[in-house]
Amino acid sequence: MGKSTIKEVAKMAGVSIGTVSRYINGFSVKEKNKKHIEEAIKKLNFETNYLAQGLRSKKTNSIGVLVPDIGDIFVTQVIEGIETVLNEQNFSTIICSSQNQWNIESEKLDFLRKKKVDGIILMPTSSIYKHIKEFEKNNIPLVLIDRIFDRVSLNAVVCDNVTGSYEGVSEIIKRGHTKIGIINGPKTVYTAKNRFEGYKMALKEESIKLDNDYVKYTDYTEIEGYRAIKELMSMKEKPTAIFATNYKTTLGCLRYMYDEGLKIGEDISLLGYDQSDLFKMIKPQISVIYQPTQLIGTEAAKSILEETNNGSSGKSNVKILDTKLVITESIKKLK
Structure with missing residues (x-):
């Protein structure tokens, strides 16, 4: 059996060739026509020749x-x-x-x-x-x-990464923390710049001096998150809370805490970025800034x-x- 044609699909569906063409090219058609076309395509095992279609319409x-x-x-x-x-x-x-x-x-x-x-x-x-x-x-x-x-x-x-970070760090401050470390992304990345700006805004509003020793710039990877929190926790004046500004750096923090036997929310407080099922399963659940x-x-x-x-x-x-x-x-x- 040879390949079915758009003409045959139209005939079986009881619609015009133009209506089938509109459907194939992603345009809206009447719901009843759509149903008939889909049934005809399935019965005829019709496959769109996207290359030929693209040559004709200049769209793929x-x-x-x-x-x-x-x-x-x-x-x-x-x-x-x-x-x-x-x-x-x-x-x-x-x-x-x-x-x-x-x-x-x-x-x-x-x-x-x-x-x-x-x-x-x-x-x-x-x-x-x-x-x-x-x-x-x-x-x-x-x-x-x-x-x-x-x-x-x-x-x-x-x-809105600036507002998200600002609100998150402000909440940490409300809970009594002033020594807040931040594991930020690369200085050249747009999101990292904005999240750092929100962090600084929250500190400034509460007259907390920015301590550059608490600021770590990393690639957005789990390994870098692990390295950064290890450096922060090795300081003489350790931070009492850490803001990890990316999902993978948050994972790196969690791995470090597990390796060191640190209790989240007791030995060190943690605010992460992006929600996941893993963060919900951990006890206590991880505080996060959620992006839609x-x-x-x-x-x-x-x-x-x-x-x-x-x-x-x-x-x-x-x-x-x-x-x-x-x-x-x-x-x-x-x-």
């Missing part, structure tokens, strides 16, 4: 997603949100990792360009943006998530689809989402 119904680390729980949850929206619109997703290296990020952007994707959702790995400016010349829609560039005008979806990860993904997907369908407005639109503070007994009350 595919979106590239480029992130620093596919294994990061924050990233995986964002991707889930992206795919929820794209799947509904019959768009496929090509997911790539830059491995936290801007040169690989540049190579992957070029790879996605050659794949003829209709648009790209990018979580930048650093503040280096020269390759992004160069890539913009390709006129491929590009939406940023989690991190933005000061000198690049692109649509983006980010969280799936919402970040869905908003980014909607933004890239808007650009691919209607073109860029020429103005950047940065959507800022609220974080949520979850406080538990992992932060000890000193007063």
